[in-house]
Amino acid sequence: MPTSRDEARGLAAERLASELRQDILDGRLLPGARLGEVALTERFNVSRGPVRAALNLLGEMGIVSIVPNSGARVRVIKxxxxxxxxxxxxxxxxxxxxxxxxxxxxxxxxxxxxxxxxxxxxxxxxxxxxxxxxxxxxxxxxxxxxxxxxxxxxxxxxxxxxxxxxxxxxxxxxxxxxxxxxxxxxxxxxxxxxxxxxxxxxxxxxxxxxxxxxxxxxxxxxxxxxxx
Structure with a gap:
């Protein structure tokens, strides 16, 4: 059963995903741009958990590519x-x-x-x-x-x-x-x-x-x- 901490983490991930999505679709983060977890944790003042969850959400939308052992980048659509x-x-x-x-x-x-x-x-x-x-x-x-x-x-x-x-x-x-x-x-x-x-x-x-x-x-x- 989800705890209040889990719910708070989920809300944080959704907020981060929403902000990053807007940055991407407005062209502030261009296709191919690296989305480093450390940089994002510092920008949003959160732990890596919500950042990873947010990147996964954006990956599900198809606007972020996540490569194992390489990290996440704004997707380049061929x-x-x-x-x-x-x-x-x-x-x-x-x-x-x-x-x-x-x-x-x-x-x-x-x-x-x-x-x-x-x-x-x-x-x-x-x-x-x-x-x-x-x-x-x-x-x-x-x-x-x-x-x-x-x-x-x-x-x-x-x-x-x-x-x-x-x-x-x-x-x-x-x-x-x-x-x-x-x-x-x-x-x-x-x-x-x-x-x-x-x-x-x-x-x-x-x-x-x-x-x-x-x-x-x-x-x-x-x-x-x-x-x-």
Whole structure:
């Protein structure tokens, strides 16, 4: 049975993991950066136990690599891994979009369109830039995942897939985006959800994810070569 000390250690590990996750996804800790236990214990003023637990949590999210006898580093996502992420993303988000169209309808469509109207003004300023979203209820894909009302789909997307995709964007932040095209695709998806058409909505989302991967893949190899 867990003791109060165990619970306190668990809470400390979660706090450390949350702070390190934010540092990684904001680009303050870049892919490949070493996460030394001694340095982290000094930074957070804790023992090694919570630090190791926090690193294990980040490892489970897929944004930290832990190598026995070598230590932990911010994960470097290679091209093959990036492709695998997008393949899983296509399947999960396609299903989430189908469920959102089944569960909701016109009101959901209006909510999504209102969100896309906010994004449109930002994209008009940088039509060839990345389609940057602030996360949470301002992120089109996260909102659709929430609308799916499927807790398992939401958990896999929010706890595993989205952090890894965010880390991938950190590494390739200078890759040319396709903001205007992505916005048009989002608008078609939102319209299909508003029409309560799960088949079309899911198809459009899968096509959107494939288009996103093609745009990234076209520049990925060259970008990796420059950093080696």
């Amino acid at each position: 091209r093959q891994d990036a492709q695998a992420l997008y393949e899983v993303r296509e399947a999960l988000e396609g299903k989430a979009t189908e469920l959102a169209a089944k569960n909701n309808g016109a009101e959901t469509g209006r909510r999504l369109q209102s969100l896309l109207n906010q994004h449109a003004s930002e994209i008009r300023a940088r039509p060839d830039g990345a389609y940057l979203q602030t996360g949470g209820d301002q992120d089109f894909h996260r909102v659709i995942a929430e609308m799916s009302e499927n807790s398992i789909v939401q958990r896999y997307l929010s706890r595993e897939l989205y952090p890894q995709l965010a880390l991938l964007r950190v590494k390739h932040r200078h890759v040319t985006g396709r903001g205007a095209a992505a916005l048009r695709e989002h608008e078609r998806i939102a319209a299909a959800i508003a029409d309560a058409d799960p088949e079309v909505a899911g198809l459009l989302m899968r096509r959107h994810i494939r288009n996103s991967w093609k745009a990234l893949e076209a520049q990925l190899s060259e970008n990796e070569e420059e950093t080696e």
